[in-house]
Amino acid sequence: LLPVDLGQSRYTHVQVFDGCEIGCARELRQVFEDRFDAPRSSHPEQYFWHPWHVTLRDEDFRARDRGGSDAGEAEASSLGTAVAAAGAFAALSRNNSRRGTGAGTQYSLLRTPAAEYFEGELFDKLCVELAEFGRTRLGCDAFTPPWLALYTDGAEMNWHTDAPHGPLAFVLSLTPTGTHAPPDADHPSFFQGGETLILKPGVLDYWRRFDGSRGLEVDDILERHDPTPFGRIICFDGRLPHRVSRVEGTRDPRRGRLVLTGWFSEPRTRADGGLSDGEGLVPEAARVLDKALDDAFQAFEACDLGRVVGFLAVRVLVSVQGAVQASDALCDTLLSDPAERGDAEDDDDFATAPPDIAVKTILRAALFEATFPEASEPTIITVPLSFS
Ligand SMILES: O=C(O)CCC(=O)C(=O)O
Ligand SMILES: [Fe+2]
Structure with a gap:
């Protein structure tokens, strides 16, 4: 759940x-x-x-x-x-x-x-x-x-x-x-x-x-x-x-x-807490997030993952020091295209084909590497990502 x-x-x-x-x-x-x-x-x-x-x-x-x-x-x-x-x-x-x-x-x-x-x-x-x-x-x-x-x-x-x-x-x-x-x-x-x-x-x-x-x-x-x-x-x-x-x-x-x-x-990125500008992130923090997402997308390409389709909403918790403390999926309808998925997986579940899992693993790593600006209180960022 x-x-x-x-x-x-x-x-x-x-x-x-x-x-x-x-x-x-x-x-x-x-x-x-x-x-x-x-x-x-x-x-x-x-x-x-x-x-x-x-x-x-x-x-x-x-x-x-x-x-x-x-x-x-x-x-x-x-x-x-x-x-x-x-x-x-x-x-x-x-x-x-x-x-x-x-x-x-x-x-x-x-x-x-x-x-x-x-x-x-x-x-x-x-x-x-x-x-x-x-x-x-x-x-x-x-x-x-x-x-x-x-x-x-x-x-x-x-x-x-x-x-x-x-x-x-x-x-x-x-x-x-x-x-x-x-x-x-x-x-x-x-x-x-x-x-x-x-x-x-x-x-x-x-x-x-x-x-x-x-x-x-x-x-x-x-x-x-x-x-x-x-x-x-x-x-x-x-x-x-x-x-x-x-x-x-x-x-x-x-x-x-x-x-x-x-x-x-039409989801958009939302931020609540120290790094929020009311709705989204303050510019300096937005740049950090963009960079982390960029890194993740470059890694997807480098890994030559198969086609992944669906929607992923990630909730990122950032401490007052600017460290990422958690990155949780709020909504996850990501699926791998069976045509590109091959038969290598050993997981019985239709839903757990490798490329969509790789996407999440890579994204998680990229987010945890990000260093956000310091702020007076923690920040919750909600990042919606559509894959098509
Ligand atoms: O009412 C429902 O449970 C589903 C409604 C639905 O599928 C729709 O409006 O397209
Ligand atoms: Fe419907």
């Missing part, structure tokens, strides 16, 4: 945070509840929801080709549009030959941009808290405009990936504890399903160490994350195929699955 010393860090595809990481979660929920207070009258705020429904019929593929919900268009306009187009586009293979399934559902749920649904002040608070959560827990303090998504009976998100959106997807549960239970659970619930299902990373490397002596069952293939308890945050590598299982049961929005979702994105 992260954070852990860089030398020990391994690809971590999901991190789950229970407890009250987002302090305003209850207020967000309350706003949602309040909108049901007078069900027989009508207020403008009651009309925010968009029924997002994307099928596997030809027309919905054609709509994408026309640019209706297309990443090409999204890039040209706002980030919000990009997110709107996101799931649908990412879900469909870039290979245009996939056509004519004819029926079936890719996405079917209600959603609305959280920035529209919540009033300015509360939304600002949410953004501050999400940024703080991302910064301290994951090393990412920027995120795409979040969505509020509502699932009642029949709603689902079919299998897809979100590779282009940012290093980590997040799902904050605003679903009351106790409303959900898996099928065949011992206790009753308002709905079943609505779980975030993620294909296990090992399944994606299926043939590498194929064991024909043993059959796999659902828990060997999929990882399941329940939509409750309330306040849970699931952060995962959106490059992995994932879905939200179909909700069955309640049609009452108050008893369904309500989540706030988005992607942490």
Whole structure:
């Protein structure tokens, strides 16, 4: 589990945070509840929801080709549009030959941009808290405009990936504890399903160490994350195929699955403490960090490591004397390209292929060699590194 010393860090595809990481979660929920207070009258705020429904019929593929919900268009306009187009586009293979399934559902749920649904002040608070959560827990303090998504009976998100959106997807549960239970659970619930299902990373490397002596069952293939308890945050590598299982049961929005979702994105270096200039590092310290990173990158090249892809957020602790005392991974989705990885490794774990580990070992060494300026108090630096 992260954070852990860089030398020990391994690809971590999901991190789950229970407890009250987002302090305003209850207020967000309350706003949602309040909108049901007078069900027989009508207020403008009651009309925010968009029924997002994307099928596997030809027309919905054609709509994408026309640019209706297309990443090409999204890039040209706002980030919000990009997110709107996101799931649908990412879900469909870039290979245009996939056509004519004819029926079936890719996405079917209600959603609305959280920035529209919540009033300015509360939304600002949410953004501050999400940024703080991302910064301290994951090393990412920027995120795409979040969505509020509502699932009642029949709603689902079919299998897809979100590779282009940012290093980590997040799902904050605003679903009351106790409303959900898996099928065949011992206790009753308002709905079943609505779980975030993620294909296990090992399944994606299926043939590498194929064991024909043993059959796999659902828990060997999929990882399941329940939509409750309330306040849970699931952060995962959106490059992995994932879905939200179909909700069955309640049609009452108050008893369904309500989540706030988005992607942490555009990370930048942050510093807190003696060497901070408020956000980043003071120039003299920034030069030391740049030099250490430069050294590390030169060493990667000299070692001719294979291709490594993913995201690494490193938290560096610097003493008042300027010595590096710790370098921990907060977020680690680094993987080696199997095509360049060879078969030399003896580690059973798909995630622990050598080049990505070498990257971290080298980086750790370079950071520990750095000497930062002296300061009146220790400094915590968060360094986000994207490898592509
Ligand atoms: O709600 C979830 O658990 C996942 C949401 C998701 O995959 C998405 O919004 O792309
Ligand atoms: Fe997704």
